[in-house]
Amino acid sequence: MTRVQMIGVSKRYPGRGKSASPVVAVDDVTIDVASGEIHAIIGYSGAGKSTLLRLVNGLEHASDGRILVGDDEITALPESQLRRVRGRIGMIFQQFNLFHAKKVAKNVEYPLVVAGMPAAERRRRVAELLEFVGLSEKSGAYTDQLSGGQKQRVGIARALATNPGVLLADEATSALDPQTSREVLALLKRVNAEFGITIILITHEMEVVREIADRVTVMDSGRAVEQGDVFDVFSNPQSQTTKRFVATALPTEPRADRLDDLRERHRGRLVSLTFRDGDVDQPVVFRTLAERGVGVSIVHGGITDVGGRSFGKLTLELIGDDLKVEHAIAALAQETALEVLA
Numbered sequence: 001m002t003r004v005q006m007i008g009v010s011k012r013y014p015g016r017g018k019s020a021s022p023v024v025a026v027d028d029v030t031i032d033v034a035s036g037e038i039h040a041i042i043g044y045s046g047a048g049k050s051t052l053l054r055l056v057n058g059l060e061h062a063s064d065g066r067i068l069v070g071d072d073e074i075t076a077l078p079e080s081q082l083r084r085v086r087g088r089i090g091m092i093f094q095q096f097n098l099f100h101a102k103k104v105a106k107n108v109e110y111p112l113v114v115a116g117m118p119a120a121e122r123r124r125r126v127a128e129l130l131e132f133v134g135l136s137e138k139s140g141a142y143t144d145q146l147s148g149g150q151k152q153r154v155g156i157a158r159a160l161a162t163n164p165g166v167l168l169a170d171e172a173t174s175a176l177d178p179q180t181s182r183e184v185l186a187l188l189k190r191v192n193a194e195f196g197i198t199i200i201l202i203t204h205e206m207e208v209v210r211e212i213a214d215r216v217t218v219m220d221s222g223r224a225v226e227q228g229d230v231f232d233v234f235s236n237p238q239s240q241t242t243k244r245f246v247a248t249a250l251p252t253e254p255r256a257d258r259l260d261d262l263r264e265r266h267r268g269r270l271v272s273l274t275f276r277d278g279d280v281d282q283p284v285v286f287r288t289l290a291e292r293g294v295g296v297s298i299v300h301g302g303i304t305d306v307g308g309r310s311f312g313k314l315t316l317e318l319i320g321d322d323l324k325v326e327h328a329i330a331a332l333a334q335e336t337a338l339e340v341l342a
């Protein structure tokens with residue numbers, strides 16, 4: 001069980017050319033990842049995610065701030081001791097980073113050889129790991145005979161070999177098709193649930209966060225712009241970056257061009273309603289409309305699952321007498337976040 005704390009962490013790289021100012025890749029980031037948590041760091045390309053991950057495993061040194069992995073302060077340890085700590089931090093990669101010239105079992109065994117584990121014990125551990133990831137029968141295969149999903153399973157088995165307390169995942173499913181990606185994420189969930197391993201994953205995909213994470217940090221230009229429980233952050237996004245991510249995977253209000261199109265086809269009043277798990281009772285909404293003699297059709301949006309709770313936006317066309325529609329809108333506004341789409 002390992003907590004990971006990043007406290008006011010910054011990383012600056014020297015700028016190119018004589019008078020160039022430094023590149024601030026990570027800018028005063030504070031993230032407290034609880035022991036046993038799955039924490040996603042989401043951001044667009046260049047946001048500073050990979051740099052932050054390299055600081056956590058001590059591959060690079062922070063310019064400012066402190067990083068603690070369990071009781072070890074990464075930012076204060078000399079290289080000789082970092083090696084010991086890295087043994088407790090597993091890592092998986094987008095491109096899997098396997099040894100192609102070695103068989104599956106040898107790939108998984110590698111960190112155990114480095115750690116000096118005796119051969120008989122190594123064989124037992126490798127068999128156990130391959131069974132856990134469902135690849136026992138591929139033990140003697142070369143890794144280039146495997147599919148992408150199988151390669152990432154080997155990567156996970158190798159990362160778990162030395163019983164790490166933390167697993168860092170760098171775009172671990174970005175090279176995989178959606179179905180395989182879901183299977184690998186399900187495996188990571190098992191890793192977390194069965195061994196209590198803390199997982200920090202970086203991604204540019206909302207689906208990954210939605211599928212697996214407990215908490216999320218949204219990064220933009222090196223800064224952590226939003227942070228919290230996945231449902232809270234994505235059901236009520238504050239920053240432009242978070243809003244853009246939400247729009248890629250969750251139901252939203254129609255975009256302006258789509259709205260024009262909807263208007264052409266629907267002559268009633270268009271309203272957008274937000275449904276947050278526990279906040280609004282859908283039957284109450286539809287009963288309110290029926291009681292006031294207002295007809296309704298759903299013209300856009302949907303309800304989906306975010307961090308295990310339901311969230312959605314529905315755009316409704318309200319049909320009926322103007323006054324009745326006005327009264328219904330006033331009544332609905334008491335029940336839920338409602339926006340009249342002018």
Ligand SMILES: Nc1ncnc2c1ncn2[C@@H]1O[C@H](COP(=O)(O)OP(=O)(O)OP(=O)(O)O)[C@@H](O)[C@H]1O
Nearest residue numbers: 013023024025043044045046047048049050051052
């Ligand atoms: N070694 C380096 N030297 C100089 N600048 C760097 C170095 N590594 C990263 N950067 C810069 O730091 C910023 C953050 O890069 P980083 O790779 O951490 O972002 P990212 O969010 O992981 O994006 P991507 O998913 O594209 O890798 C970028 O502007 C990048 O050009």
